[in-house]
Amino acid sequence: MLVLDNILTDRGSKYAVSGGPxxxxxxxxxxxxxxxxxxxxxKATHSSWGFIGADGPVKNDDGESGxxxxxxxxxxxEDLRDHIVVVTRWYGGKHLGGxxxxxxxxxxxxxxxxxxxxxxxRAAP
Numbered sequence: 001m002l003v004l005d006n007i008l009t010d011r012g013s014k015y016a017v018s019g020g021p022x023x024x025x026x027x028x029x030x031x032x033x034x035x036x037x038x039x040x041x042x043k044a045t046h047s048s049w050g051f052i053g054a055d056g057p058v059k060n061d062d063g064e065s066g067x068x069x070x071x072x073x074x075x076x077x078e079d080l081r082d083h084i085v086v087v088t089r090w091y092g093g094k095h096l097g098g099x100x101x102x103x104x105x106x107x108x109x110x111x112x113x114x115x116x117x118x119x120x121x122r123a124a125p
Contacts, residue, residue, distance in 0.1 A: 001034065007110050008103055012092020016041075017107040019115070022051045022084035025058050031084050045091035048104065050075060051084040064089060067104045074108045085111055 003018040018035060022028050028051055036042045048067035050059035052075055059068030064087075071085050087107045089100075096103070 001031070002111070002114060003035075004107075004110060004114055005040075008106055010092075010096060010099060010103060011094040013094070013096060013100075013103075014090045014092065015103055015107050016088045017085065017111040018088070019083060019085040019111055021082060023053055023082050024055075025053075028058065028060075028084050032086065035086060035088075041088060043090070044088045046089045047086050048089075049084055049086040052076065052081045054082075064100065064104075066101065070101055070104045071108055074105065074112070078112055080112070 001018060001020040003016065005016045006014060007017060008015040020031060022031055028049065032047060032049065035047065046062045046064040046067070048060065048062050048064045048071060050057065050068050050071035057072050059072050061068040067087060071087060075085060085108055087104050
């Protein structure tokens with residue numbers, strides 16, 4: 001499990017991104033449960049996530065409408081399969097509007113850069 005904490009702050013909202021190998025929706029739920037065992041992540045407002053497994057793409061917005069689809073699109077673009085990416089947000093008291101999608105993209109991009117080439121299960125060309 002790779003966790004990148006406090007990667008972005010905007011109007012009081014704070015973001016983190018995490019991820020790891022994931023092959024099924026059950027594994028995704030287990031990953032989220034492990035993440036939420038960390039006290040800080042248990043108190044998060046949203047933990048939106050997505051992964052592309054053998055049965056196709058799976059996402060969950062966790063109340064942050066549209067965030068799961070943003071994550072999936074970026075995973076599809078990178079052709080990263082069997083790997084969950086979770087973007088966590090702690091709400092800071094002010095609505096971010098459309099900026100929240102830009103922040104989700106920034107979080108996923110930061111995660112993919114930290115993951116590096118050859119890490120994860122990118123499909124062969």
